[in-house]
Amino acid sequence: MRGWFRSATGGLPRQFWFLWTGTLINRLGSFVVIFLAIYLTGARGFSQSQAGLVIGLYGVGGAIGTTVGGVLADRWGRRPTMLIAQFGGATLMLALGFAHSFPQIIANTFLLGLLTEAARPAFQAMMIDVVGTADRVRAYSLNYWAINLGFALSAVGAGLAAKADYFLLFAIDAGTTLITAVMSLIFLAETKPKVPLVSKGQKVKGGLGTVVRDRTFMMYVVISLGGIVVMMQHMSTLPITMTADGLSAATYGGVIAVNGVLIVLGQLFVPKLIGNHDPARVLAVAALIVGAGFGLVAFAHAAWFFALTVVIWTLGEMLQAPSNAATVAALSPPQLRGRYQGLNSLNWSAGTALAPILGGLTQQHLGDAALWLGCFGVCALVSVGHLVTGPARARRVAHLETAHAEPIIEPLPPAVTEPAADAPVHVN
Incomplete structure (x- = not known):
């Protein structure tokens, strides 16, 4: 068992483990998207069609965010793109918890989807930068495991938080995103490859x-x-x-x-x-x-x-x-x-x-x-x-x-x- 564990996790660079830890922490607090429809129709009293529109706009923002985030990760760098998306996402998550009117919720949700998904291409590009070809299947399996473990635990935690107070969903989600952002700021180095010089x-x-x-x-x-x-x-x-x-x-x-x-x-x-x-x-x-x-x-x-x-x-x-x-x-x-x-x-x-x-x-x-x-x-x-x-x-x-x-x-x-x-x- 010790040999298997070493072969499954050993030899990966330290920066990968910072990325992995950030993934797990962030997923542990991913409450809002799971319960957004219930929150909008229950706590805020919106209709099903209004809730569908809000969730749809989150998806539209996410689609734009992945495209823009990918371009920025190559132009600005992986680290600054992730930091802007993570700090901005934490702020918008908290703002969404305080939002009451339908226009406020629509605007916050769209921007939240954009920033949340903008971090994804930069994160994935950084993982490719730091993990060699021979170890990538292993690294992606570990990351996928962290995503699913975090999601499973967050579903349970979200139910408990929602019973106490719906605002806890937003506060904890924002808090875990903020922790991930601080980890990125302190522990992650820029990995963007330098463009080869030409004549x-x-x-x-x-x-x-x-x-x-x-x-x-x-x-x-x-x-x-x-x-x-x-x-x-x-x-x-x-x-x-x-x-x-x-x-x-x-x-x-x-x-x-x-x-x-x-x-x-x-x-x-x-x-x-x-x-x-x-x-x-x-x-x-x-x-x-x-x-x-x-x-x-x-x-x-x-x-x-x-x-x-x-x-x-x-x-x-x-x-x-x-x-x-x-x-x-x-x-x-x-x-x-x-x-x-x-x-x-x-x-x-x-x-x-x-x-x-x-x-x-x-x-x-x-x-x-x-x-x-x-x-x-x-x-x-x-x-x-x-x-x-x-x-x-x-x-x-x-x-x-x-x-x-x-x-x-x-x-x-x-x-x-x-x-x-x-x-x-x-x-x-």
């Missing part, structure tokens, strides 16, 4: 458009989107299916809790299981397991059967999460890591938004069987997609590792003599 008469090209034009990465993003849409059905159409079978909301809560328990108990064993395997094949197998889990929901009518489906797709999720993060990291040139991470986060936001829409339409017009068997079909296509595009990703990763993300340079007109010092790299 006079030459320039380095790149930007957000460069990421969008990266066919290898964008193909991966599109393939991953299908898997995200399927995974997010557990938050939208799965509870509808279970309640239609006569099961209570409490039963749904108990069934879905199996997901968090499995991840907390088993995620640290995953790196040893998948460490020496081709990432594309791991992702393909993970997609099939996720698809099998959701596909079996078509035949589930009892709580134990629904719990079994959760066990199956959670195993796929445990394989997929660190492999996905490591793949995105490997495809990201050092000078554009923030932008790549921002676009990857935006893909998750898009999948989370599309999931209830597409799932709900399928469930309403074609029925439960079509929805859940369709989820298996989508995951099968995702699996094939990973196998087909895997070799191209492997070639890209090998090129980036060999070239050390050296820029492609182009001659400038004679009148221009100096390149921009912070210009990013162009990736074909």
